[in-house]
Amino acid sequence: MARFDPIASLRPHIRSLPPYEVLADAVSIAAEHGVPADQVLQLDGNENPYGPSPKALEALRGKYAAERYADATQGRLRAALSAHLGVPAECIVGGAGSDELIDLIFRMWVAPGDRVVTCGPTFGMYAFDAGLHEAEFVDVPRLDDWSVDGPALLEVARDAKVVFLATPNNPTGNSLQAELVEPLLDSGALIVMDEAYIEFAETESLAARAVSEPALIVLRTFSKWAGLAGLRIGYGVAAAETIDVVMRAKQPYNTGAASEAAAIASLNDVEELDRRAAILRAECERMVAALRQQEWLEPYPSETNFVLVRAAGHQGADVNEALRRRGIFIRTYGNEQLRDCIRISMGTPEQNDRVIAALAEIGNELSAGELGAASG
Template sequence: MTTTEDLPRFRAALSQLVSYRPEKPALSPEGRSYALAANETPFGPLPKVARAIEQQIESINRYPDNGGQALTAELAQRFGLEPEGIALGCGSVGVAQQLITSVAEPGDEVLYAWPSFEAYPILTRLAGATPVEVPLREGVHDLAAMAEHITDRTRLVFVCNPNNPTGTAVGRAELEKFLGRVPAGCLVVLDEAYHEYVRAADVPNGLSLLTGRPHLVVLRTFSKAYGLAGLRIGYAAGHPEVIGTLRKAYLPYSAGSVAQAAAIAALRSGDEVARRTDVVTAERARVAAALEARGWRLPRSEANFLWLPLGGRATAFGAHCASAGVCVRAVAGTGVRVTLGLPADNDAFLAAATTFPPA
């Protein structure tokens, strides 16, 4: 019989972590399932992406371009960036891990709002750093409070905009004021995984904030609006010297050749991506209005999901939806995140929500 003494010795930090657990598939009594938990796009592969993937099949026995030169050049040309200021990674979460391990050592602090992207505390503890969480104010980043929590040990600050799981976003004026308060030695990471779903005029494109701010890095992903969640590809943009250092923490070949080719094809499918995000944002408005008409109160979302601040009833609501075959993301004691799908998916969710009292 194996005992704990027989096992390898792991880092103490791992004892504080819980592995990421996706929601289990849910089935209705009729055998139907509606996947509204993972913030994925409900659309299948873009036509250009499907063709690019097919063309890569014959060369997958070869290693990918470790520098991602073609994708980097495409991103630079499309967004008006310097190629030296772009770093690729295994999804934006992979790049986030590179950033933390590049700047934080044991005893250093990583600051972020809470609740926010659940990978932040996991990645911080894995790096041996100390997570510092600042509560949201009415579901939105309290940037003034976050600035006050910055100390001489703070090495990195995450600002998830729009925020996951609440969908809320902060505007340009607030962000610029906050960036002006962050000391030069502290890195600010503006996580824009859901940028393509933003429709509010005052929420900036983070790339437009980079000029003159070497302590700012913007994260983007191809997992959401571009529909490449299964291929794991993302990138960071920032000052070339900062990005050059970041590349040293890159796990070699983690941005695969199929993912790189698919990302280029996705970027070249801008019109179709815009059409698809318009469908999702229209559904966002429709579902939010339907919930509010039935007495639900929820924050304004600029992402491809809605947030129901149910507090202690979150788990019960998640189970209630699951019984109807609707899989949502329940955060115990806090709320429920519901991804926007196609109209039929969203109607199934609304039908389930109708039979659960909003308060």
């Protein structure tokens, strides 16, 4: 009897799954360029350069039971989030990052062939999960100013199971037009508002609205504002009946003890985290203004802790390579719409100065023809 062949036996859609574009191993790539680890600047993941808050760090130093499974009902986390958001605890669920909750939404509501809609360019996880779950994935392209094409979106949303919208959006940095919320909720689809960057923006969160709106799920995270990306902790807000079934469908111990302890401590350190977020926002404005001075760069307005920048006439990949030689890691894109763009996550003011100076140098190299990237 022939032995089991795990590759030949794969479900066909898994075999052909395009890989998710993950963050580079910055330290080893920088080492290839002769850049020591302590000179590496990782500004490619929209993470928080200030890291966890002081109270979260203190909690991580032992205020949790690593030898025990965390509470499957997430009682303390949900109570702390309830107080923070002003929504009932039974309307909240924690996840191992909002990524896990995106996957859970697919597992719960999307059958093979169901239509899932988003507006690109946007966060890659929606398309990745659509492939994983055999959904019909429809991307309604954003307009030139990155606003959502309302009429086109509402048209395809009518036959959709789920619409995922990041607001503010990654990588474009802008929020969803407020006037689209009501018609979207009336479309018949489940509307998932991904508010991963909402703490940086002026835009009001829809979390409170989700409590009484069965067609809406709001996703939030501790990865960005709270600097806990490596701990994988996020949450969803929805109507109590929805959260009840989500609690039953999720992996019982999906949020780790250390992650929960750090998340709860972060909610007791809001003032400090908001102060840091304000610095990152101010830095983003400063970066936009500084890059506008460099004639080869066109930064887009941003409401977040990162900025998308067009390097018209140049490949983002070439700019990326020139930055990597200097130990600076940013994000680039393979798709046509963003081929000449780079996305820079905000660092500390000193780190951002390094980026601005490096881009000025690269601009000079480009105009001297040294980079060989000036293709149309």
